[in-house]
Amino acid sequence: MESMRETGLKGLFPSDDGNAEQREHLLGLIGQIVSGVDELKDPESVFLKGTKERGASFYRDLVQSSLIPAQGRPMSEVSGELLKLLHAHPYHTKYFLTNILPMASIPGILGMIAAFMVNGNNLWDVYGPAGAEAEVRVVSMMSKLVGYDADASGGYTTWGGQGAIFTGLRLAIQSFVPEASKNGVPGNLYAFCSEAAHYSLYKSMEATGLGSGNLVKVKTRADSSMDTADLREKMEMVLQNGGVPIYVVATTGTTDAMGIDSLDEVYGTVLSLAEKSGLPRARIHADSALGGFFAFFNDYDFVRNPLSFSAEVSASLQAIRSRMKYLHLADSLCFDFQKLGQTPYSTSLFLVKQAADLKLLDLEPDETPYVGHRGYGQYHTSYTLECSRMGSSISIYSALLAFGTEGYQRLLGQFVEVNEAFRRVLAKEIPEAVIVNPDNPGIITLFRIYEGGRNDFAKELGGRLSRETIDRTNRLNEMLFEILGRDRAEMFFGDTKKHLYVPASDGGRLALYASKLFVISPFTRAGDVESIVSYLKERVQETYAAYRRMTSGGLVNEEVYL
Numbered sequence: 065m066e067s068m069r070e071t072g073l074k075g076l077f078p079s080d081d082g083n084a085e086q087r088e089h090l091l092g093l094i095g096q097i098v099s100g101v102d103e104l105k106d107p108e109s110v111f112l113k114g115t116k117e118r119g120a121s122f123y124r125d126l127v128q129s130s131l132i133p134a135q136g137r138p139m140s141e142v143s144g145e146l147l148k149l150l151h152a153h154p155y156h157t158k159y160f161l162t163n164i165l166p167m168a169s170i171p172g173i174l175g176m177i178a179a180f181m182v183n184g185n186n187l188w189d190v191y192g193p194a195g196a197e198a199e200v201r202v203v204s205m206m207s208k209l210v211g212y213d214a215d216a217s218g219g220y221t222t223w224g225g226q227g228a229i230f231t232g233l234r235l236a237i238q239s240f241v242p243e244a245s246k247n248g249v250p251g252n253l254y255a256f257c258s259e260a261a262h263y264s265l266y267k268s269m270e271a272t273g274l275g276s277g278n279l280v281k282v283k284t285r286a287d288s289s290m291d292t293a294d295l296r297e298k299m300e301m302v303l304q305n306g307g308v309p310i311y312v313v314a315t316t317g318t319t320d321a322m323g324i325d326s327l328d329e330v331y332g333t334v335l336s337l338a339e340k341s342g343l344p345r346a347r348i349h350a351d352s353a354l355g356g357f358f359a360f361f362n363d364y365d366f367v368r369n370p371l372s373f374s375a376e377v378s379a380s381l382q383a384i385r386s387r388m389k390y391l392h393l394a395d396s397l398c399f400d401f402q403k404l405g406q407t408p409y410s411t412s413l414f415l416v417k418q419a420a421d422l423k424l425l426d427l428e429p430d431e432t433p434y435v436g437h438r439g440y441g442q443y444h445t446s447y448t449l450e451c452s453r454m455g456s457s458i459s460i461y462s463a464l465l466a467f468g469t470e471g472y473q474r475l476l477g478q479f480v481e482v483n484e485a486f487r488r489v490l491a492k493e494i495p496e497a498v499i500v501n502p503d504n505p506g507i508i509t510l511f512r513i514y515e516g517g518r519n520d521f522a523k524e525l526g527g528r529l530s531r532e533t534i535d536r537t538n539r540l541n542e543m544l545f546e547i548l549g550r551d552r553a554e555m556f557f558g559d560t561k562k563h564l565y566v567p568a569s570d571g572g573r574l575a576l577y578a579s580k581l582f583v584i585s586p587f588t589r590a591g592d593v594e595s596i597v598s599y600l601k602e603r604v605q606e607t608y609a610a611y612r613r614m615t616s617g618g619l620v621n622e623e624v625y626l
């Protein structure tokens with residue numbers, strides 16, 4: 065294909081008249097990328113083919129060798145360069161078992177392409193009418209799914225689950241202190257989340273100027289959900305000291321363990337404290353970025369069971385539903401479609417129960433001279449933190465139409481099925497790998513090994529082990545992380561150093577390290593679990609052997625495993 069010099073600038077753009085020649089040119093280039101990626105695929109590997117030497121000087125060399133070409137290169141050559149970027153890239157094959165990093169589905173990708181073809185700006189409906197229309201539609205669809213009144217609710221696409229938590233905090237500040245937008249944020253406002261919550265709130269506290277010192281971390285129960293008795297105690301303490309609790313983030317699906325905070329309990333706690341103190345109730349944001357998608361089962365008929373889920377899967381899904389059904393109690397929430405919604409980054413949807421609340425963040429019309437005037441209707445977004453916004457709602461819309469409720473139910477059901485199978489086979493084949501989130505059904509399994517193949521988890525939870533013992537077990541698990549990390553081209557597991565803070569017998573609270581299986585690829589099936597577990601078994605044995613060698617100086621007693 066020709067360079068820009070030969071075709072003129074027009075060769076770098078789609079046509080303005082729909083002519084066949086330019087269309088074929090564009091489709092050919094898209095075909096080059098799609099087939100180029102296909103050539104790199106290997107279903108038995110977690111990485112695309114191709115080599116990348118990411119040595120110590122990798123980024124330094126890139127800095128030195130990068131320069132804008134004086135003359136543009138032919139597009140086919142540029143695509144060749146793009147494909148080189150993808151060499152050795154992680155890819156979502158059946159052994160991709162690490163964290164919430166999904167594949168972008170075809171409907172998700174096509175929604176993006178449709179959006180790019182008109183490249184609207186969702187800043188304003190006149191600039192991005194397609195995105196605005198899709199946005200209003202998907203806000204309504206998801207509102208109805210969680211049980212919000214779609215006539216009263218609102219929302220918009222934004223920069224991630226983190227952006228949603230941030231906006232929830234902005235709303236809380238403005239509703240308690242309307243003059244804060246002008247005079248700044250007073251220092252006596254406090255926000256709460258659990259120890260297992262995402263760090264987004266921590267960052268938001270910093271960015272709003274409240275400071276992370278005003279963020280109160282609430283203890284979790286063994287199932288990683290917020291301990292609401294501790295929430296009450298900590299909110300009361302803040303009140304006693306003249307502080308004002310304004311915001312509680314309830315995580316409905318923690319990123320590490322899939323713990324689900326009980327929104328009904330959080331709501332009840334917040335409400336009763338408000339009554340007692342005479343202050344307005346703190347706003348509640350459900351951080352449902354990851355887990356909210358299980359609301360697709362809110363109306364599933366588990367008795368008729370039309371999708372024929374096994375008793376095991378069905379029980380898990382019902383346990384999840386028993387908590388997800390309270391999502392509607394939250395003042396705001398979020399769906400990260402780039403997580404379980406199967407769309408590309410970044411497609412996060414922020415929802416508010418009362419659209420009118422967004423007025424709290426609105427700017428005066430004369431402060432937003434470019435937008436909002438002569439629009440088609442009530443659509444204007446001067447309350448978003450972004451100015452220009454991509455039309456990511458179009459991709460979300462596409463995925464919702466193509467999957468439908470049943471498609472999401474099938475996919476999530478499959479993920480849960482694989483996870484259940486993994487737990488079953490793991491317990492049988494590697495009993496020394498203790499599942500440390502046993503009360504969290506879903507798509508994540510955390511497992512932890514102990515010296516001598518023991519199971520000390522109950523002792524850790526009960527505060528019966530010393531800091532040193534817990535530390536030592538953490539180091540043993542870190543060795544397993546290293547070994548799994550070394551071989552991740554074959555199977556890619558995740559890990560966490562922040563699963564549950566447990567009390568040590570000699571004081572203090574320590575986080576537990578655990579390896580993680582995260583079911584996220586549509587290509588992982590229950591039948592793959594045997595090979596996953598036998599692969600793990602070898603690495604666990606290798607870890608014990610390496611640990612024994614390391615500690616054979618007599619640090620650890622020798623009635624060890626093997």
Ligand SMILES: *Cc1c(COP(=O)(O)O)cnc(C)c1O
Nearest residue numbers: 224225226262319351353354400
């Ligand atoms: C992923 C995640 C976030 C952050 O979302 P981004 O889209 O990465 O900004 C926040 N909370 C939870 C529970 C998450 O899983």
